[in-house]
Amino acid sequence: MVAQAPSGKKPLPDMMTSIRIDKSGQVEIVDQLLLPHSVKWIPISTTEEAFEAIKSMKIRGAPAIASLAALSLKSSLSSSFNINGKSKEEIKNWILEKCNYLQSSRPTAVNLSEAMNRIRNYIKASTNSKSNTTELIEKVKEICKNVHEEDLERNMLMGKLGAEWLFKKSGEKQKLKVITVCNTGSLATSGYGTAIGVITALFENEQLDTAYYAQTTPYHQGSRLTSLELTTLQIPACMICDTMLGSLFQHEDIDGVIVGADRVVKNGDTANKIGTYQAAVLAQRHNVPFMVVAPVTTIDLSLQTGAEIHIEQRPSIEATQIRGLNLETGKLSVIRITPEGVGEGDKPWQKVYNPSFDVTPAELISCVVTEKGVAERKQGEKSINVSSIC
Ligand code: MRU
Numbered sequence: 196m197v198a199q200a201p202s203g204k205k206p207l208p209d210m211m212t213s214i215r216i217d218k219s220g221q222v223e224i225v226d227q228l229l230l231p232h233s234v235k236w237i238p239i240s241t242t243e244e245a246f247e248a249i250k251s252m253k254i255r256g257a258p259a260i261a262s263l264a265a266l267s268l269k270s271s272l273s274s275s276f277n278i279n280g281k282s283k284e285e286i287k288n289w290i291l292e293k294c295n296y297l298q299s300s301r302p303t304a305v306n307l308s309e310a311m312n313r314i315r316n317y318i319k320a321s322t323n324s325k326s327n328t329t330e331l332i333e334k335v336k337e338i339c340k341n342v343h344e345e346d347l348e349r350n351m352l353m354g355k356l357g358a359e360w361l362f363k364k365s366g367e368k369q370k371l372k373v374i375t376v377c378n379t380g381s382l383a384t385s386g387y388g389t390a391i392g393v394i395t396a397l398f399e400n401e402q403l404d405t406a407y408y409a410q411t412t413p414y415h416q417g418s419r420l421t422s423l424e425l426t427t428l429q430i431p432a433c434m435i436c437d438t439m440l441g442s443l444f445q446h447e448d449i450d451g452v453i454v455g456a457d458r459v460v461k462n463g464d465t466a467n468k469i470g471t472y473q474a475a476v477l478a479q480r481h482n483v484p485f486m487v488v489a490p491v492t493t494i495d496l497s498l499q500t501g502a503e504i505h506i507e508q509r510p511s512i513e514a515t516q517i518r519g520l521n522l523e524t525g526k527l528s529v530i531r532i533t534p535e536g537v538g539e540g541d542k543p544w545q546k547v548y549n550p551s552f553d554v555t556p557a558e559l560i561s562c563v564v565t566e567k568g569v570a571e572r573k574q575g576e577k578s579i580n581v582s583s584i585c
Contacts, residue, residue, distance in 0.1 A: 256383020354392030463557030463579030464501030
């Protein structure tokens with residue numbers, strides 16, 4: 196699947212997505228740890244393979260990990276799962292165990308648990324139904340397929356809504372300068388992207404001056420992935436190091452910050468990639484609109500405030516090493532950038548702090564965009580009524 200332009204517009208150049216499915220139904224993911232230097236497709240046939248790929252971040256991005264988890268369950272139900280001799284109850288338990296297992300791969304992005312909950316809810320509701328085991332399996336497979344397929348269309352809708360909102364907010368300025376963090380494009384979704392979808396829509400409407408994107412250490416989703424997407428799509432863009440955000444706000448006339456989300460809770464507080472909160476603080480200081488763009492599946496009305504969000508801590512070693520192309524050997528290398536032992540040893544001076552996400556309080560967010568609409572924070576209020584766009 197590739198990013199497509201809304202009807203009537205010049206088609207965008209093809210951009211790879213995180214997942215592809217061939218004619219035989221084989222699911223493959225592009226190994227995002229090797230991008231942009233090397234494109235390697237990895238077949239995923241089982242839930243165990245999907246779990247490992249998600250945990251090791253070969254695939255990442257809230258919608259993409261939900262898609263892969265669901266597709267791996269669908270594949271397992273199509274091939275490796277032998278229903279012979281199994282009761283309906285045994286099959287249901289097997290599916291529920293797989294849902295729990297897949298959900299435990301990454302805790303912060305709610306899209307994954309939302310996808311698994313959809314399957315759980317169906318299983319629960321089917322308790323009194325007369326469906327036979329084959330019908331049950333076929334229905335679960337259909338839910339899994341929908342999780343993946345519904346993503347592209349809603350991203351294009353969010354792109355349109357977000358671009359319209361920001362254009363209006365800017366006083367219909369002709370060319371906007373925006374900032375984004377992390378990677379929210381085709382590689383994080385099933386196509387077009389969330390925050391990058393808004394940037395793409397601005398570009399297609401000829402309303403974009405420059406998209407500034409932060410490198411987003413320690414995983415470099417910005418410098419490795421967003422850069423690949425923006426250069427492929429030929430969108431005017433400029434990379435900044437994470438430490439340069441403040442300087443950029445001071446020296447450029449920025450019109451908006453546009454970010455994705457891993458979980459938006461009832462009051463509008465939003466968990467997203469580490470570094471998002473500091474961008475929001477700076478945006479408020481400089482009176483720049485701060486926009487969160489995420490599908491309805493990222494909204495978690497079961498949590499009241501951001502304080503309840505489970506923030507994933509990644510292994511400290513991931514922040515002490517960088518992966519990249521060794522220009523001397525022409526090969527991919529992993530390089531340690533700290534003294535030996537930092538992040539690995541247990542001495543008090545060898546610690547590393549490495550949370551994968553931070554929480555931006557709603558009071559710093561100007562609006563949340565989903566495929567259902569735009570919820571703005573009202574002047575002087577500290578929360579956003581996201582229930583209105585679910
Ligand atoms: O740790 P990652 O790379 O999975 O984190 C991804 C992000 O934080 C994205 O910005 C978010 O999932 C939105 S993706 C459309």
